[in-house]
Amino acid sequence: MKKSLVALAALAVAGVASAQSSVTLFGVVDASISGYSNTARDNRATVFPNAFGIPTYLNQGSVKTSRTALANSGYNSSRLGFRGTEDLGGGLAASFWLEAPITNDDGQEGVATFARRATVSLSGGFGEVRLGRDYTATFWNDTVFDPFGTNGVGTNLIFSSSALLGAFGTPAASTGAATNVGSSNYVRASNVVGYFLPPNLGGFYGQVQYGFAEKTKYDSGIFTPNVANSQRQGRYVGGRFGYANGPLDVALAYGSSTVGDDYYAGTTTKTNTLNLGASYDFGPVKLFGELSKVKNKVDYEVTPLAGGRPDVDVTGYLLGATVPVGAGLIRASWSHVKYDNNLPFNPFGVNNPDPKANKLALGYVHNLSKRTALYATIARVSNKNGAGLTVGGPAFYNNTAGAFTPKSSTGYDFGIRHAF
Numbered sequence: 001m002k003k004s005l006v007a008l009a010a011l012a013v014a015g016v017a018s019a020q021s022s023v024t025l026f027g028v029v030d031a032s033i034s035g036y037s038n039t040a041r042d043n044r045a046t047v048f049p050n051a052f053g054i055p056t057y058l059n060q061g062s063v064k065t066s067r068t069a070l071a072n073s074g075y076n077s078s079r080l081g082f083r084g085t086e087d088l089g090g091g092l093a094a095s096f097w098l099e100a101p102i103t104n105d106d107g108q109e110g111v112a113t114f115a116r117r118a119t120v121s122l123s124g125g126f127g128e129v130r131l132g133r134d135y136t137a138t139f140w141n142d143t144v145f146d147p148f149g150t151n152g153v154g155t156n157l158i159f160s161s162s163a164l165l166g167a168f169g170t171p172a173a174s175t176g177a178a179t180n181v182g183s184s185n186y187v188r189a190s191n192v193v194g195y196f197l198p199p200n201l202g203g204f205y206g207q208v209q210y211g212f213a214e215k216t217k218y219d220s221g222i223f224t225p226n227v228a229n230s231q232r233q234g235r236y237v238g239g240r241f242g243y244a245n246g247p248l249d250v251a252l253a254y255g256s257s258t259v260g261d262d263y264y265a266g267t268t269t270k271t272n273t274l275n276l277g278a279s280y281d282f283g284p285v286k287l288f289g290e291l292s293k294v295k296n297k298v299d300y301e302v303t304p305l306a307g308g309r310p311d312v313d314v315t316g317y318l319l320g321a322t323v324p325v326g327a328g329l330i331r332a333s334w335s336h337v338k339y340d341n342n343l344p345f346n347p348f349g350v351n352n353p354d355p356k357a358n359k360l361a362l363g364y365v366h367n368l369s370k371r372t373a374l375y376a377t378i379a380r381v382s383n384k385n386g387a388g389l390t391v392g393g394p395a396f397y398n399n400t401a402g403a404f405t406p407k408s409s410t411g412y413d414f415g416i417r418h419a420f
Contacts, residue, residue: 023084025420029104032074032375032415034153036393037066040404063397063404072105074152074413075365075375079116092124101179115179116188128196137207137240138255138273139187145249145277145290147320147331147363153379153391153411154361156335158275158292158316160389161357162186165296165314166271168233168259182234185211185257186271189236203245211236213258224263232261232268247281259296266301288320288333310342331363331377339387355387363413371419381409 041062072078081099088094099116103109119132142162148154166186181190189211196207213235218224224231235258242251253275260269275292296312320333338356345351363377379391383406388396391411398404 021085021087023082025080025082027080027102028076028078028417028419029102030073030076030078030415030417031105032071032152032413033068034071034074034392034411034413034415035066035068036153036391036409036411037064038390038394038396038409039064039407040396040398041407042403043405044403060403062407065394065397067393069393070105071413071415072103074377074415075373075417076149076419077116077151078102078104080111081114081116090124092122094120094122096120109179113179113181115181123196125198127198128194130192130194130196132192133181133188133190134192134194134209136185136187136189136236136255136257137209137238138253138275140240141251141253141275141277141290142292144251145279145288145320146318147288147322147333148361148377152363152377152413154331154333154363154377154413155391156290156316156318156320156333156361157337157357157359157381157389158290158318158335161314161316161337161339162271162273162292162294165294165312166257166259166273185234185236185255185259186273189257190234192236203243204241205244205251206239206241208239209236209255215261221263226264231263232258234258238273247283248278249280250276250278252276260298268299269296270299271296284323286322288318288322290316290318292316292318310344313340313342314338315340327368328364328366331361331365333359333361335359335361337387337389353385355383355385357381357383357387357389359389359391373417375413375415375417377413379411383407383409 039062042060044057044059046059047057079099080102083097085093085095097117097119098114100111100114101109101116117134119130119134121128121130142159143150146156150159163184163186167184191212191214192209194207194209197205213232215231215233217231236255238255240251240253242249254273256270256272258268259271272295275290277290279286279288294314298309300308314337316335316337318333318335323330336358338354340354359379359381361377361379363375365373365375367373381389381391383389386405388406390409393411396406
């Protein structure tokens with residue numbers, strides 16, 4: 001009798017399980033030997049000896065900071081995840097996706113947080129409603145239309161410069177080995193409600209997102225604590241719409257992230273991103289391109305008499321290509337960014353030119369199978385007029401006198417990627 005009850009219980013459990021799609025365990029383990037070399041230079045001229053025979057300034061030349069490391073995520077970001085779907089009938093489905101970053105080079109970060117993605121969703125003929133932590137709409141163009149997918153030393157400068165402007169004004173420190181998810185909305189945003197168009201629209205696709213700031217509001221406002229970032233920091237609003245059919249893929253995205261907020265000063269700082277990306281696969285070669293405009297601005301409840309802090313604008317361009325060669329793929333890209341600090345012209349002083357930077361990247365991927373690949377990438381950034389972008393690794397050297405200016409940054413990745 002007991003054996004019969006056990007058998008019936010097992011059949012019941014199996015029946016419940018069969019009503020759902022199986023849960024999938026997936027991941028990427030990517031490791032590389034990577035090198036970085038960043039050079040800063042003293043641009044000030046040597047002052048020759050004065051009447052006392054003592055030079056007032058001697059040029060200090062250049063200083064190179066370099067590092068060699070066993071790194072991760074040079075080709076694809078290392079991760080471990082779980083996803084699943086349940087068929088609810090009538091065309092409805094419920095899904096979940098939990099994805100954690102891992103640092104397989106040292107093992108320090110594992111499934112401590114699902115900082116890459118943590119969502120639950122309901123989908124059907126109407127599209128998909130998705131809740132949780134997810135990629136922002138504006139990040140997609142940076143990574144989809146980059147031959148290097150914003151990974152490793154080949155990552156384009158549009159992403160590198162924009163991510164810096166998207167950082168929050170007062171980021172919290174990371175806790176142990178857990179990724180800090182509260183310091184930027186540029187790649188991913190937390191507390192997001194998103195809507196995605198259904199996939200049967202003849203190639204058209206799109207999404208809109210709203211991320212809650214989850215800050216406390218006080219009514220009346222006079223009781224608000226006198227601290228910065230009190231009410232709106234962390235809020236994200238964005239959308240992306242595109243068309244993909246055959247060899248063509250093109251998309252336009254816009255997003256606004258609140259990166260600073262001071263209630264008593266009456267200021268709100270936002271980073272607004274507008275980008276347009278496209279790719280076209282000719283067969284022998286696939287071309288990529290992106291145009292981007294990022295604005296970091298301060299909104300004043302009462303504009304100061306002096307006009308307040310000027311906006312900081314970054315305009316970026318990307319051109320890239322991939323060329324299949326047998327079991328391999330050649331990757332190449334050129335990216336350029338130019339900063340505009342919108343400083344007023346000074347007819348009686350020095351007017352520094354706008355910072356700008358160029359980057360060239362070249363790489364090769366050799367697929368040993370559908371899941372395993374070897375890869376190599378080299379890249380170089382050339383900074384001008386005070387721009388300080390790197391391929392990674394250590395910061396540019398500077399001293400307390402601020403005499404050194406960032407110049408060039410070079411790097412390489414040689415690695416292996418396995419997906420499962």
